[in-house]
Amino acid sequence: MWKSSVKPVAAAEVREFDHEADVVVVGYGCAGAAAALDAQASGADVVLLERLSAGGGSAALSGGEIYLGGGTPVQQACGFDDSADDMEQFLLAALGPDADAEKVAAYSRGSREHFDWLVGHGVPFKESLWDSPTWVPPTDDGLMWMGEAAHPFAAAAAPAPRGHRVTSDGFGGKVLMQVLGEAVAKAGIPVHTDTGAQRLVTDVDGRVVGLVARREGRDVTYRARRGIVLTTGGFADNAAMVATHAPVLAGLPVNSDGGDDGRGIAMAQAAGAAVRNMAAGQVGITLVPGMAVRGMVVDERGQRFINEDVYPGLIGQAALFKHGLRVWVVLDEQAYEEVPEVERWGVRPHHVAETVAELEAEIGMPDGALQTSVAEYNRHAERGADPYFHKAERWLRPLRAPFAAIDVRRGMSAPEYGDTGGGAEVFTLGGLRTTTDGAVLDHDGVAIPGLYAAGRATSSMHARGYISGTSLGDGTYFGRRAGVAAAGLR
Numbered sequence: 001m002w003k004s005s006v007k008p009v010a011a012a013e014v015r016e017f018d019h020e021a022d023v024v025v026v027g028y029g030c031a032g033a034a035a036a037l038d039a040q041a042s043g044a045d046v047v048l049l050e051r052l053s054a055g056g057g058s059a060a061l062s063g064g065e066i067y068l069g070g071g072t073p074v075q076q077a078c079g080f081d082d083s084a085d086d087m088e089q090f091l092l093a094a095l096g097p098d099a100d101a102e103k104v105a106a107y108s109r110g111s112r113e114h115f116d117w118l119v120g121h122g123v124p125f126k127e128s129l130w131d132s133p134t135w136v137p138p139t140d141d142g143l144m145w146m147g148e149a150a151h152p153f154a155a156a157a158a159p160a161p162r163g164h165r166v167t168s169d170g171f172g173g174k175v176l177m178q179v180l181g182e183a184v185a186k187a188g189i190p191v192h193t194d195t196g197a198q199r200l201v202t203d204v205d206g207r208v209v210g211l212v213a214r215r216e217g218r219d220v221t222y223r224a225r226r227g228i229v230l231t232t233g234g235f236a237d238n239a240a241m242v243a244t245h246a247p248v249l250a251g252l253p254v255n256s257d258g259g260d261d262g263r264g265i266a267m268a269q270a271a272g273a274a275v276r277n278m279a280a281g282q283v284g285i286t287l288v289p290g291m292a293v294r295g296m297v298v299d300e301r302g303q304r305f306i307n308e309d310v311y312p313g314l315i316g317q318a319a320l321f322k323h324g325l326r327v328w329v330v331l332d333e334q335a336y337e338e339v340p341e342v343e344r345w346g347v348r349p350h351h352v353a354e355t356v357a358e359l360e361a362e363i364g365m366p367d368g369a370l371q372t373s374v375a376e377y378n379r380h381a382e383r384g385a386d387p388y389f390h391k392a393e394r395w396l397r398p399l400r401a402p403f404a405a406i407d408v409r410r411g412m413s414a415p416e417y418g419d420t421g422g423g424a425e426v427f428t429l430g431g432l433r434t435t436t437d438g439a440v441l442d443h444d445g446v447a448i449p450g451l452y453a454a455g456r457a458t459s460s461m462h463a464r465g466y467i468s469g470t471s472l473g474d475g476t477y478f479g480r481r482a483g484v485a486a487a488g489l490r
């Protein structure tokens with residue numbers, strides 16, 4: 001995607017630096033804002049660079065869901081007990097296998113304090129629960145389930161809803177970034193916009209001491225007396241990097257602000273940084289969770305492959321990785337009608353039939369395939385059971401004529417985001433290998449002096465799994481830790 005070199009420049013080649021600060025934070029999304037705020041609060045003088053003409057990043061477009069727990073005031077007000085241990089066990093199960101256990105533990109233990117930090121900066125959360133699977137609640141409710149009560153997670157940890165949604169009349173990311181932006185401005189942190197970092201500057205010992213950026217067609221140099229924090233987002237918009245590292249995501253629409261070009265990751269790799277879990281991705285499958293949970297999600301052989309009450313991104317991962325997104329939501333008229341219009345995101349059935357036999361023929365499934373699945377599903381649903389996938393009894397009911405099917409590849413119209421087609425929108429979860437304090441590690445597992453990172457530029461807590469809220473959550477939480485460490489306080 002980029003043409004210019006990402007190789008580090010030797011400090012000796014930089015005659016004079018144009019700018020100097022203790023900590024240089026690169027990328028003004030949620031991780032960058034948090035890193036800058038806590039680096040400055042630690043006594044460092046900070047400059048925040050942003051390639052575009054304003055901050056926000058993908059964070060400003062996001063749903064504003066932040067995964068928090070351990071007994072936050074919002075959880076308590078909604079009547080839920082929670083503990084850091086249960087949060088940790090859930091995240092290990094949902095983000096794994098091979099989730100970063102140290103980061104998951106730190107994040108879960110730090111979650112209550114992180115909630116206070118967010119609220120302290122003015123991030124609003126309403127003390128009310130949205131109690132049905134969804135991507136983003138159509139109300140301004142502040143708490144939502146992320147599949148914690150679903151099989152197999154309910155057995156791993158006592159369930160509690162931990163999706164904390166920034167109060168908004170739609171997607172809450174814009175509110176989050178507006179509030180963090182006000183905090184950055186109030187703290188007097190200089191923001192250099194239209195300034196895209198291109199290459200790191202390293203000294204003879206391999207320490208990262210600065211960077212070269214491009215502004216208005218010119219090279220601009222920055223010296224970082226204590227450290228650089230890379231918070232440049234992921235690489236989902238870089239087709240070449242995706243093809244190399246995460247080919248299963250290649251060609252799919254991307255869920256980002258369009259700027260996830262991976263440059264920050266590549267700059268650090270060129271300076272010796274290691275990466276982790278580069279093949280992992282969030283798969284925002286284009287189905288309406290409220291419809292899926294009331295019906296069945298089936299593959300092209302008419303077979304279910306997951307319990308439909310898990311976090312819908314996990315349905316997306318299973319659908320993409322195992323079934324190439326050739327999946328359908330099968331439901332009946334009652335199930336469709338039960339989902340309020342505002343939650344349907346423009347989705348209407350693509351096939352309608354009086355019998356399951358007609359429906360499977362219309363879709364092009366093998367004769368009898370879907371009929372067998374629906375008969376089995378109904379037989380057990382009759383007594384509130386799902387012995388195949390263990391969907392919660394609350395969502396089980398025999399499906400009755402007339403039947404309908406939705407082809408997820410036909411997409412939907414997400415509010416504030418427009419039409420989404422192709423079956424899923426994805427972003428990458430892999431990135432730089434870092435410590436819990438954001439130090440970027442080399443291939444020997446040794447911290448590269450002077451270099452820190454957070455947010456989607458890192459692999460952070462995730463392995464193959466994903467739960468909504470862990471991006472804004474880990475970006476801000478580990479961004480803060482990286483900022484403090486870069487300031488020299490850890």
Ligand SMILES: Cc1cc2nc3c(=O)[nH]c(=O)nc-3n(C[C@H](O)[C@H](O)[C@H](O)COP(=O)(O)OP(=O)(O)OC[C@H]3O[C@@H](n4cnc5c(N)ncnc54)[C@H](O)[C@@H]3O)c2cc1C
Pocket residue numbers: 026027028029030031032049050051052055056057058059060061062063064065066067195196197198231232233234255256257259263264417427454455456457468469470471472473475
């Ligand atoms: C529609 C949508 C909904 C989402 N909903 C949620 C949700 O509800 N909860 C959740 O947790 N996650 C959600 N996400 C994902 C989440 O928004 C991102 O994963 C998160 O914003 C990543 O944070 P970040 O700070 O690492 O990167 P970003 O927020 O993308 O910020 C990176 C910034 O770095 C800048 N930058 C990049 N390269 C350079 C460079 N070389 N020099 C200078 N600046 C640079 C970019 O311009 C950008 O401003 C959603 C994403 C989308 C698109």
